[in-house]
Amino acid sequence: MEQSFKQAEELGKEARYEAFLPQLRTLLEGETDWVSILANTSAALKEAFGFFWVGFYIVRPGASEDNELVLGPFQGSVACFRIRKGRGVCGTAWVQQTTQVVPDVDQFPGHIACSSLSRSEIVVPICRDGKVLGVLDIDSDELNTFDKVDQRYLEQVCDLLAGLAR
Numbered sequence: 001m002e003q004s005f006k007q008a009e010e011l012g013k014e015a016r017y018e019a020f021l022p023q024l025r026t027l028l029e030g031e032t033d034w035v036s037i038l039a040n041t042s043a044a045l046k047e048a049f050g051f052f053w054v055g056f057y058i059v060r061p062g063a064s065e066d067n068e069l070v071l072g073p074f075q076g077s078v079a080c081f082r083i084r085k086g087r088g089v090c091g092t093a094w095v096q097q098t099t100q101v102v103p104d105v106d107q108f109p110g111h112i113a114c115s116s117l118s119r120s121e122i123v124v125p126i127c128r129d130g131k132v133l134g135v136l137d138i139d140s141d142e143l144n145t146f147d148k149v150d151q152r153y154l155e156q157v158c159d160l161l162a163g164l165a166r
Contacts, residue, residue: 017153020048025160034165038134039073041161045138046075052118052141056126057083057090058134069094072134080114088112093123094132099151103144115139122146124154128162136161 011019024044031037038056045054055074069083069090086095088111093100102121105111118139126133136158140146 013149014153016048017149020044021153021156021160023048024157028160028164031164032166034161035073037161037164041157042073042075045157051138052076053079053115053137053139055079055137056134057137059094059132069135074137076139077115077117080112083112089121089123090135090137093125093135097125097127097132099124099155101146101148101151103146105139117141119143120145122150122154124151124158126158126162126165128165133162133165 024041027040027044028037042054042056045051053074053076055076056072057069058072060070067085071079071081083090085091089100089102089105089108100123102108105113105118105121118141120140120143122138124136126135136154138146138154
């Protein structure tokens, strides 16, 4: 199935998200493998919005379940394999179970620089039944990229993903 997620930039951010969400729902409909779902979601977000880096860090069952996130599907340059609970933007989003919008990563205490080109970031936890399953991490190579509009729609994306997790 070939589907284009490119969005016309002149639509504005909110209109682009409004067009993106139904497309994403259609793409994911009927798929049951969560890794595949995350892989195509990261590709769709990258294609639709041109983000510098888009990916997921996942809480994996096992010995490290309570203390680190493991790199999952992503689009962009190589990334950190593991992030300890409470460290950096991703670890903070996990512990606080809230979206983290960071206008300047250099100003975030304990920021983990997987790429020196990353300038701003948004991390949205994927939660189900009060438990974090993973986080959506999006980086920009420009300052002040993310705002309340991104937060609102990316939280909707993560709510969709949480409902599809197996």
